Amino acid sequence: MDQIQLRHIEVNGLKLHVAEIGNNESKAVLFCHGFPEIWYSWRHQMVAVAKAGYRAIAPDYRGYGLSDPPPVPEEATYSDFIRDLYCLLDDLAISKVFLIAKDFGARVAYLFALLHPERVAGIVTLGIPFLPPKLPSLKEGLPEGFYIARWEEPGRAEADFGRLDAKTVVRNIYILFSRSEIPIAEENQEIMDLVDASTPLPSWFTEEDVGNYGALYENSGYQTALKVPYRSMQEEINVSEVMVDAPALLIMGEKDYFIKFPGMEDYIRSDQAKMFVPKLETIFIPEGSHFVQEQFPDQVNDLILNFLKNHS
Structure with missing residues (x-):
């Protein structure tokens, strides 16, 4: 961990904070985080x-x-993120890369692969499979208290999060999203109120981790994070091809709440995603939650390393 180098790289007029480790001459692996995650x-x-x-x-x-x-956080888009990654690879003189992505980062990675297939050696996603660029509504069949429905409404999540410090917001989300149930609040209740201060952290997530995440979100706030992904799910992405030719791996926790979204378990277990990603393999981790890469790092690392070895 201490060997990871942190620096800023100017990309598209903005300075991106970038963590790096490994030999510059080696084959590159680019990691795309989700929310409330970070590098x-x-x-x-x-x-x-x-x-x-x-x-x-x-x-x-x-x-x-x-x-x-971004200059106007409320106007941030998935397309911005994809352009940033493309320019970052150019700045680092990387012609081809493996993409490892988690949560909504899976959408970033797969859209990148559709737009720039020549730059992608392979894709590993955790928690979320390939979903078509024109997303069906993830709210379909879920009650109003569903967290995505709450957070895509401008002002609501800001008010909910704003009652708490950044560390508490991250702590509460990690507790909620580590469970196998989809976070759903009552009509007059907010998502953050589903957890109180006495609720213990997951055993694999420490107070030091909470502090590290909290410090990063204390700096950035949540404006951009609420726009992408939650308020950008229906963004129009101009792709002419929806077939991903690169080899791909989905690592899915059996206890990941996302698998309980209507139709999602059948979509994942029946390999329907292979219609779009023919070289896809899916592996389940029996006790894995939505944060499987932090919960079972050794197991996830072995799966990723085997994939890299087999497709290098």
């Missing part, structure tokens, strides 16, 4: 792939952590 969520995987001889790179997206915010 730090990949700490275990970055060290593992670097020890195996790869170059590991994990940026904070624009508006996240220590990266500069």
